[in-house]
Amino acid sequence: MTDVTGELYIRATATSPGLTTPWLRTANLVIVVMGLLLSTSSLAMRIYTKTLVMRKFWWDDDGYWHGGIGFHITELAPTTIIILEKVVLAAAIIYIPCLAFAKLALLMLYYRLLNTFTGWKYTLYVLAFIISGYSLALSLALIFACNPLQKGWDGTILRGSCINRPAVYLATAITNTVSDIVLILIPVKVVWGLRMRLIPKLGVAVIFGIGCL
Structure with a gap:
């Protein structure tokens, strides 16, 4: 950059x-x-x-200890490059549901506070469905990105084909950024509608902001 x-x-x-x-x-x-x-x-x-x-060192250090992370790719043996590709792919697959669960947890907090308002309740349902849906779709897209599957981490396999994985990574960034913005705007909308003085209202907004962060 x-x-x-x-x-x-x-x-x-x-x-x-x-x-x-x-x-x-x-x-x-x-x-x-x-x-x-x-x-x-x-x-x-x-x-x-x-x-x-x-x-x-333990399993969570495998990428640094055995996977070649931190070295230039020209210094790695072909077998190490395969391990590195597996680590990167596994991290990407795990990353998506981790974000989804964090967002769903925040939606559960919103639900406990807003479930008495019918409009907000169904809005939260729709958001939870959308977040779960695109997270599942993106995870499956990464898992089954190549045919055969081994082609996703083994560059020596010449047969078969792969989808545009950079596009999947870009879609992950865009969808999560948009959902982040929506999750931040929900408490702003709710808090600004409360009948209280400005200072307490800002305090509540900050508390919600910490959760969103």
Whole structure:
């Protein structure tokens, strides 16, 4: 993302020298640096705990210990690349239902608060059905993305075919982003309709916001 942004900036300034947006590059740099610091620090703590405190890696560390994660693909043996592809595919398949269960849990909270309102109750039913439906469809699309199935993680298999898996990943991002926005707007709509002063109303909105986060 940083490289793409930088390339677009170079092209824009080359064609329009007077048009510059240094703040955009600065903001992008800050976000990338903070993300790297947080993720790297978390990974370092995990490795420290596993190697020096627990002195043991387990199944959840398989991708780092045996699967080649963290190495350039040109440095990996073909057998390791197959393991890496399995890890990536498994993570993607697990990721979708995990998000779905988190959203359904939030809908259950909303239901306990709003089930006396018929309109909201059926709205929550519809949302739960939609979230469950697209999550199941996307999970199955990833599991059965290739024919034969082994082609999904074994690049040496030349026969058969696969669907457009990047499109499935994109659909996952879009559907989850849209449902996130809807789940955030529901409490905003409800809270703003309450008959209370502004400060308590903002407090309730913040509580709902933490749940959505």
